[in-house]
Amino acid sequence: MKVSVVGAGLVGATAAYAMTLRDSCSELVLTDKDEARAAAEAQDIAHASPISHGARVSSGPFAALEGSRVVIVAAGANQQVGESRLDLLQKNAAIFREIIPQVTQAAPDAVLLIATNPVDILTDLTVKLAPQSAVMGSGTVLDSARFRHLVAQRAGVDATHVHGYVLGEHGDSEVIAWSTATVAGLPVDDFMKARRLDWNAQIRSEIERGTRDAAAAIIGGKRATYYGIGAALARITERVLGDRRAVLTVSAPTPEFGVSLSLPRIVAAGGVTETVMPNLTDNEKTALEASAEVLRKAAASL
Ligand SMILES: NC(=O)C1=CN([C@@H]2O[C@H](COP(=O)(O)OP(=O)(O)OC[C@H]3O[C@@H](n4cnc5c(N)ncnc54)[C@H](O)[C@@H]3O)[C@@H](O)[C@H]2O)C=CC1
């Protein structure tokens, strides 16, 4: 149950820390072009292992990835204030062209889990660079969690009892699919009405904005996001390691849209096995197609 993380920056190290606390795997390797940073993060995280019954943690070069069941890729530039995820495309694509061949040489059987932004386009690029590998991006797993959190606050229930998906791009064109959202098994509107809670178009818009603009708001306050994505990466990885057939909105190549984007996918030992297309409203279908178009245009610029 070995997992490796390429890019031991804020996202990579936080994912490794989350996996250590959650006892997600038995061995964890961090690699980074900044070897000193990877070594220091591995040492720091290793000190949590005896307390949390977590993995053996170490750092090393790409060769140390050998035998990994999952390799998380979180290497590359993050957004500065005012930048979009798509603004990172050219520089992070150059990094991927350098690192993905080294990952697949060292760990040819690993499932590759991409976190670096823009995650959908880099998932597509990784599929091209590693045609033999199972590849998925963290996609909108994080956005769906943000959405559930905001609905749960309004509903006054634990967020684990709120379900609902954010689809399409992990980015500004993402689609908040209200038609998939339930609280305690009831459509959100019905739940709010039955409980006589404040609920109207303005509150729904605030939730949409809060979901879509969460990254920008956090980056404005502390320069980067990493706890939410760290937990999301740990969870996706566990679902692969445990062959759990979990339904998660990871990003994967989607022939009908001609690009990688997020839809509910069944995630098991071999990566994505199936896509579960929700019954969307006409407006949601139009928004999803528009989101795919944004991604197709960006992919074409590579
Ligand atoms: N998918 C998602 O939901 C999220 C994605 N991200 C993305 O994750 C990526 C990483 O963000 P942070 O960890 O905050 O950045 P960071 O700057 O803290 O870490 C990036 C790391 O990548 C390493 N790196 C760069 N080039 C490399 C190479 N050629 N080989 C090995 N390592 C290399 C750097 O040395 C650095 O340690 C960014 O693209 C960011 O936008 C961030 C949050 C959420």
Ligand SMILES: CC(=O)C(=O)O
């Ligand atoms: C940075 C980023 O992609 C996020 O927090 O959603």
